[in-house]
Amino acid sequence: MGHGKDIGYSIQRIFYALFALTALEVAWGMWLREPRWLLWSGLILCMLIKGILIFMYFMHMRFERWIVWSLILPTPVLVAIVLFANMPDTVFNGHRRDHPVGYLIDKTGEVVNGLDPHHPA
Amino acid sequence: MSSATAIPSYDPALDAPKPHHAIYDYDSGPPVHRGKFAIWLFLATEIMFFTGLIGTYIVLRMGSTTWPDPADRLAVNITAFNTFLLIVSSATMVKGVEAALQGNRQGLIRWLGLTVLIGASFVSIQVYEYFELIAHHNLPNVDIFWSTFYAMTGFHGIHVTAGVIWNLVILIAAMRGKIPQQKYMLVELAGLYWHFVDLVWVLLFTVVYLM
Numbered sequence: 001m002g003h004g005k006d007i008g009y010s011i012q013r014i015f016y017a018l019f020a021l022t023a024l025e026v027a028w029g030m031w032l033r034e035p036r037w038l039l040w041s042g043l044i045l046c047m048l049i050k051g052i053l054i055f056m057y058f059m060h061m062r063f064e065r066w067i068v069w070s071l072i073l074p075t076p077v078l079v080a081i082v083l084f085a086n087m088p089d090t091v092f093n094g095h096r097r098d099h100p101v102g103y104l105i106d107k108t109g110e111v112v113n114g115l116d117p118h119h120p121a
Numbered sequence: 122m123s124s125a126t127a128i129p130s131y132d133p134a135l136d137a138p139k140p141h142h143a144i145y146d147y148d149s150g151p152p153v154h155r156g157k158f159a160i161w162l163f164l165a166t167e168i169m170f171f172t173g174l175i176g177t178y179i180v181l182r183m184g185s186t187t188w189p190d191p192a193d194r195l196a197v198n199i200t201a202f203n204t205f206l207l208i209v210s211s212a213t214m215v216k217g218v219e220a221a222l223q224g225n226r227q228g229l230i231r232w233l234g235l236t237v238l239i240g241a242s243f244v245s246i247q248v249y250e251y252f253e254l255i256a257h258h259n260l261p262n263v264d265i266f267w268s269t270f271y272a273m274t275g276f277h278g279i280h281v282t283a284g285v286i287w288n289l290v291i292l293i294a295a296m297r298g299k300i301p302q303q304k305y306m307l308v309e310l311a312g313l314y315w316h317f318v319d320l321v322w323v324l325l326f327t328v329v330y331l332m
Contacts, residue, residue, distance in 0.1 A: 009211055011215050011216060011219070014212075015208070015209075015212040018208045018211075019205065019208060022201070022204055022205060022208060025327065025331065026201045026331070028331075029192075029197070029327075029330075029331030030192065030197060030331075033190070033254070039332075040332060043327050043332055044327070045332050046326060047323060047327040047328075048326070050323045051320055051323055051324065054211065054316055054319060054320045054323065055320060058211050058212075058214075058215055058312075058316040058319070059246075059313055059316045059317070059320070060313075064153075065152065065153060067152055067153045067158070068153060068157065068158070068161050068233050070156070071162055071165055072161060072164070072165055072168075073160045073255075074165070075168045075169065075172075078169060078172070079168070079169075079172045079176070081168075082172055082173065082176050083172075083176045083179065083180070086176060086177070086180045087180055087183070090176075110327070
């Protein structure tokens with residue numbers, strides 16, 4: 001850690017920023033359900049800023065040396081590989097699951113019972 | 122007692138390091154504290170673990186023509202409160218690390234104790250949420266929404282529980298005076314894990330509860 005006897009940044013400022021972003025995110029998520037692209041963009045933006053604040057300050061990465069960064073930097077690449085390796089299985093092969101979540105289907109793929117009260121059969 | 126049986130006085134030179142050649146006078150370890158190196162290596166594996174869970178969720182959700190609105194199925198209010206709790210606990214953890222760094226034992230005990238308390242509250246609220254969901258027959262085998270929900274939040278809950286236990290062990294050691302200033306790294310390592318757990322929850326809360 002590249003600092004001396006104190007933590008090297010204002011804990012209060014980071015905490016208030018996280019608090020405000022969480023409040024904004026909850027309000028955004030609860031009251032702005034449509035359009036979906038706007039809902040998701042706002043949520044992802046808040047989530048990323050919060051994640052970066054925790055990662056850079058609370059986890060001290062802003063003050064760490066190259067050796068710690070080198071431990072963590074390969075993981076986003078691996079994350080991308082995991083996601084993009086699996087994505088075609090359900091997204092791009094034209095066999096998307098065509099029954100709503102919450103339905104029970106039999107071996108032939110026919111819907112036999114609606115278990116989801118929000119989507120009764 | 123005769124003077125012949127007296128124990129000779131201790132000579133520190135006996136335990137002093139032997140002189141050696143300068144070429145061996147280096148540290149073969151990484152240029153960072155070994156504990157920190159180890160915890161970051163561990164956290165890298167944890168990132169992959171949660172990537173597997175969250176990645177599976179994203180793939181399944183994108184592969185479905187429809188997906189239930191989480192707001193219809195989950196108690197977002199209570200979970201939002203839980204999210205605030207975890208963020209507060211991260212701040213108290215940082216204060217605890219700062220106190221350890223300054224050799225402030227009372228401060229360390231106070232802030233770490235608060236962190237343990239808030240962490241335990243988070244787990245308790247999550248258990249309450251599970252009981253409520255199960256009481257309404259929302260079990261993991263009902264549909265893919267619930268199975269992914271329980272997998273992600275359940276494993277995260279286990280991690281929070283482990284973090285609470287870890288912090289509790291450090292707290293007990295601090296209360297017994299076993300964490301002097303020069304051992305502040307013990308607190309920092311526990312703190313890194315705790316912040317990681319908080320970071321994962323920031324992602325989970327957004328992806329599972331709000332999106």
